[in-house]
Amino acid sequence: MKPLSGIYRIALKLLMNDKSKFTALLVGITFAVFLMVMMMSMFSGILARSCAPVYNIGAKVWVMDPAVNNTNSSIPMPDYILSASRSIPGVKYAVPLYFGSALLKLKDGTYQAATVVGLDDSTLFGRPEMIEGRIEDIFAENAFVVVKDAEFAKLENPKIGTEFEINDNRATVVGIAKAASSGLFGVPTLYTTYNRAITYIPSARFTTSYVLIEPKSEADVPGIQRAIAKLGYEALTRDQFVKKVANFYTFKTGVGMNIMMMTAISFVVGLSISGQTFYTFILENIGKFGAMKAIGAKGNELIAMILAQAFVTSLIGYGLGVGAASTFIIIAKWRIPDYAAQLTNQTLGLALVMVMIIAGFSSYIGVRKVLQIQPFDIFRG
Amino acid sequence: MSETAIIRATNLVKWFGEGEARTVAVKHVSFEASYGEMLYIVGPSGSGKTTLLSIISGILRPNEGSVVVENQDIWKMNDDELADLRLNKIGFVFQDYHLFPRLTTVENVAIPLILKKMEWNQAMKLARDYLDIVGLKDRAELQPVKLSGGEQQRVAIARAIAGKPDLLIFDEPTASLDGDTGRKIVEFVKSNILNEKRAIIIVTHDSRIYEFADRIMKMEDGKIVGYETNHFNEK
Numbered sequence: 001m002k003p004l005s006g007i008y009r010i011a012l013k014l015l016m017n018d019k020s021k022f023t024a025l026l027v028g029i030t031f032a033v034f035l036m037v038m039m040m041s042m043f044s045g046i047l048a049r050s051c052a053p054v055y056n057i058g059a060k061v062w063v064m065d066p067a068v069n070n071t072n073s074s075i076p077m078p079d080y081i082l083s084a085s086r087s088i089p090g091v092k093y094a095v096p097l098y099f100g101s102a103l104l105k106l107k108d109g110t111y112q113a114a115t116v117v118g119l120d121d122s123t124l125f126g127r128p129e130m131i132e133g134r135i136e137d138i139f140a141e142n143a144f145v146v147v148k149d150a151e152f153a154k155l156e157n158p159k160i161g162t163e164f165e166i167n168d169n170r171a172t173v174v175g176i177a178k179a180a181s182s183g184l185f186g187v188p189t190l191y192t193t194y195n196r197a198i199t200y201i202p203s204a205r206f207t208t209s210y211v212l213i214e215p216k217s218e219a220d221v222p223g224i225q226r227a228i229a230k231l232g233y234e235a236l237t238r239d240q241f242v243k244k245v246a247n248f249y250t251f252k253t254g255v256g257m258n259i260m261m262m263t264a265i266s267f268v269v270g271l272s273i274s275g276q277t278f279y280t281f282i283l284e285n286i287g288k289f290g291a292m293k294a295i296g297a298k299g300n301e302l303i304a305m306i307l308a309q310a311f312v313t314s315l316i317g318y319g320l321g322v323g324a325a326s327t328f329i330i331i332a333k334w335r336i337p338d339y340a341a342q343l344t345n346q347t348l349g350l351a352l353v354m355v356m357i358i359a360g361f362s363s364y365i366g367v368r369k370v371l372q373i374q375p376f377d378i379f380r381g
Numbered sequence: 382m383s384e385t386a387i388i389r390a391t392n393l394v395k396w397f398g399e400g401e402a403r404t405v406a407v408k409h410v411s412f413e414a415s416y417g418e419m420l421y422i423v424g425p426s427g428s429g430k431t432t433l434l435s436i437i438s439g440i441l442r443p444n445e446g447s448v449v450v451e452n453q454d455i456w457k458m459n460d461d462e463l464a465d466l467r468l469n470k471i472g473f474v475f476q477d478y479h480l481f482p483r484l485t486t487v488e489n490v491a492i493p494l495i496l497k498k499m500e501w502n503q504a505m506k507l508a509r510d511y512l513d514i515v516g517l518k519d520r521a522e523l524q525p526v527k528l529s530g531g532e533q534q535r536v537a538i539a540r541a542i543a544g545k546p547d548l549l550i551f552d553e554p555t556a557s558l559d560g561d562t563g564r565k566i567v568e569f570v571k572s573n574i575l576n577e578k579r580a581i582i583i584v585t586h587d588s589r590i591y592e593f594a595d596r597i598m599k600m601e602d603g604k605i606v607g608y609e610t611n612h613f614n615e616k
Contacts, residue, residue: 005501006491006494006495006498006499006500006501006504007495007496009501010484010488010495013483013484013488014481015483017483018483285481287479288479288480288481290479291473292492292496293464294440295467295468295492295493295496295540295544296464296465296466296467296468296469296496296544297464297468298460298461299460374440375440376440378475378479
């Protein structure tokens with residue numbers, strides 16, 4: 001004997017054999033999951049891209065002005081911050097990083113905005129992984145390394161030796177690199193040395209965008225942070241910087257709120273469609289559930305039947321919704337290189353939680369109705 | 382309680398509502414039904430038949446009185462024990478059959494067996510046997526909506542007897558059938574379903590089937606107003 005297994009089978013047959021209701025339920029949940037996953041994936045992709053430089057450069061500790069809230073809006077710091085950082089106990093080494101925007105004049109005469117990263121001349125700390133050429137060539141005259149990412153084509157697919165102009169200075173491509181993640185703003189990225197960057201690109205009095213610190217050990221990080229704070233600046237670990245950027249986009253721009261609202265709307269759509277359809281299904285069968293009660297079905301058995309119906313439908317809808325969203329993201333990324341959405345475990349987990357809430361809500365209204373029906377009502381007709 | 386009685390109802394009272402709105406549906410009703418007996422409860426609408434049926438089958442709690450089924454006072458049981466009693470001792474045939482339209486005929490019949498936690502394939506096999514008893518084995522895989530009213534009634538009977546109950550309760554079994562089909566159904570029940578280990582209680586208005594009753598209990602205004610014994614059916 002398999003306790004309750006027959007009950008579940010009956011429950012699922014009752015639901016799945018009612019093809020129109022079952023389809024409506026699946027469509028509702030699938031659609032809601034698709035929308036929720038798409039919204040959250042888009043948000044996750046945007047956040048990942050907004051933090052791309054932090055991951056690509058890979059420093060353990062970043063020193064910056066406390067007012068910096070995202071990688072692209074760096075506030076130049078005076079040179080003494082670099083010197084002071086180097087003298088803090090626990091610092092293995094500290095290097096400057098230039099991070100700025102430039103307008104490139106391409107060979108055909110058109111202009112293209114780009115992000116220029118200036119690496120410390122002596123260490124090249126934060127250098128990218130090369131696909132073509134050698135990183136040492138970055139020290140050559142007018143040398144720049146171009147990142148081959150989704151924006152690469154905007155520079156007319158340059159090769160080693162391709163030339164363009166930056167602020168009336170000649171720039172020559174000496175290598176092609178790859179980055180772990182593309183940036184958020186849809187502009188190509190170029191690497192050069194720190195000194196060339198500040199020479200080629202017009203800048204204010206101070207030129208150091210960030211100071212990158214390699215601590216001697218993890219245990220030294222809090223001390224370094226306190227020492228930097230005394231200087232009136234902020235030292236953040238990679239994860240803290242990523243969190244700061246993510247919080248900025250989530251709470252201080254419209255991006256987070258808008259996507260959250262769209263996700264909530266998708267959730268409500270799924271909740272209403274599946275709740276309403278499931279309720280109608282229960283109402284249509286209420287007499288039969290009452291008859292089952294009269295025959296001898298216990299309350300917990302009827303609850304088990306309804307839960308099985310709601311949760312199995314929700315899980316199938318979840319699978320279909322995630323499948324549809326994944327397919328959409330794969331096709332979109334294939335056709336649109338800039339497409340930012342990325343499917344993460346957190347997104348899948350959150351969508352599953354939301355689907356379970358939908359299933360719980362749908363079963364709750366079904367269970368309430370079924371527990372209310374009295375077998376006596378069946379006799380009374 | 383006599384040795385042959387399967388059920389004994391004593392001094393049953395049931396009212397609905399309170400104060401001036403109180404309506405007494407069953408007034409001090411006592412009766413017994415014996416093994417092998419087909420007992421009819423008849424009377425006009427509003428006479429309390431359905432309320433009495435619900436009380437004796439463990440569905441509706443009386444305000445006063447007791448119901449003893451096979452020596453167990455059912456209204457001293459909790460809800461789960463009552464559900465078990467209904468599942469194991471009582472079979473129901475409802476006026477509108479209440480078959481699940483999305484299940485096949487055999488799956489409908491198997492419901493009491495499934496509720497008894499019988500393994501699926503075994504339940505289906507037994508359900509087919511019960512469908513065979515009511516002459517519908519060849520309709521096993523059809524959905525109830527594809528059957529005639531009489532056939533649906535037979536499916537409901539097969540479902541009612543699938544749990545091997547000692548007491549079968551029929552609520553207006555001929556109400557949804559034409560006269561000829563109704564008679565045939567009750568005749569079938571009398572000759573094939575009723576036996577010396579089982580009692581059948583039928584609530585009906587339909588005087589065309591009175592001839593099949595062993596005893597007819599007449600109700601009016603919540604009270605028993607008389608009995609009639611059908612001497613043609615005396616064994």
